[in-house]
Amino acid sequence: xxxxxxxxxxxxxxxxxxxxxxxxxxxxxxxxxxxxxxxxxxxxxxxxxxxxxxxxxxxxxxxxxxxxxxxxxxxxxxxxxxxxxxxxxxxxxxxxxxxxxxxxxxxxxxxxxxxxxxxxxxxxxxxxxxxxxxxxxxxxxxxxxxxxxxxxxxxxxxxxxxxxxxxxxxxxxxxxxxxxxxxxxxxxxxxxxxxxxxxxxxxxxxxxxxxxxxxxxxxxxxxxxxxxxxxxxxxxxxxxxxxxxxxxxxxxxxxxxxxxxxxxxxxxxxxxxxxxxxxxxxxxxxxxxxxxxxxxxxxxxxxxxxxxxxxxxxxxxxxxxxxxxxxxxxxxxxxxxxxxxxxxxxx
Numbered sequence: 050x051x052x053x054x055x056x057x058x059x060x061x062x063x064x065x066x067x068x069x070x071x072x073x074x075x076x077x078x079x080x081x082x083x084x085x086x087x088x089x090x091x092x093x094x095x096x097x098x099x100x101x102x103x104x105x106x107x108x109x110x111x112x113x114x115x116x117x118x119x120x121x122x123x124x125x126x127x128x129x130x131x132x133x134x135x136x137x138x139x140x141x142x143x144x145x146x147x148x149x150x151x152x153x154x155x156x157x158x159x160x161x162x163x164x165x166x167x168x169x170x171x172x173x174x175x176x177x178x179x180x181x182x183x184x185x186x187x188x189x190x191x192x193x194x195x196x197x198x199x200x201x202x203x204x205x206x207x208x209x210x211x212x213x214x215x216x217x218x219x220x221x222x223x224x225x226x227x228x229x230x231x232x233x234x235x236x237x238x239x240x241x242x243x244x245x246x247x248x249x250x251x252x253x254x255x256x257x258x259x260x261x262x263x264x265x266x267x268x269x270x271x272x273x274x275x276x277x278x279x280x281x282x283x284x285x286x287x288x289x290x291x292x293x294x295x296x297x298x299x300x301x302x303x304x305x306x307x308x309x310x311x312x313x314x315x316x317x318x319x320x321x322x323x324x325x326x327x328x329x330x331x332x333x334x335x336x337x338x339x340x341x342x343x344x345x346x347x348x349x350x351x352x353x354x355x356x357x358x359x360x361x362x363x364x365x366x367x368x369x370x371x372x373x374x375x376x377x378x379x380x381x382x383x384x385x386x387x388x389x390x391x392x393x394x395x396x
Contacts, residue, residue, distance in 0.1 A: 121268030122167035161225030167263035181217035308362035
């Protein structure tokens, strides 16, 4: 077997590290996502309509949780859409995925809610005359009787197609989504429909508020991901062992044994600081003992650092030398195993 020249994470390694991370500690790589591009497109659509308002958004963690909190003009988006790695995990767990059309519809719909709440449209008499009573009780579990032939409502761009019939607030959001969509040609598509009155209301009211500042900009959020202290694997309710077999370089249990303290306090040193301070010593010593090149050893020490950081591991200050020796021994074992088998986890 040829000797590996360098350490490289595989997907299973990266996935394992994410699954063992608390949801609130996830470092989201948002700019690389389809969602990020879709939000930019949404803002371009609003700009094309000369609307000053840009809805803020946050990431939720409670199932497939899209939506604005009650009367708060901030769009909640499922956290797994904010990172391509999490989106992949969601898909591998057997859940559905979103394409560009799905995301754009949902963003337009939720922006309709946000604008409604930001400018308090729902309390105006005209809004009530067009859409109905905002305080109407929502149907239980969103199950409602609908008329598939009704022309009093626009057809949803998503599913169910008759979602506008669920509640006046949803009726407005669905109508706004149709109005905002480029090339929807809504005047022709809904000609002679009573729903055209609703689209014309949206067109008129947007013209009156487009340059105005919103009346409400913030409020309490519902289930933000940064408030969740359980791990990603706990969120999914799966067995972590099912995801360990092909993961490389995962030594959480060993690191927890070397650095057993998981809370800050007096006379305690963060394990990540110990590793950072002694990185040069660790790399050179392990390379000397194993005969491996330093570029093979260095990424292993980086992995130790990252896991100690993410697990918030600490050590007693008076045991610094002892713990450093133990970490050196672990690093030596890891590198030797890799050099001889090509794997960082023994079979």
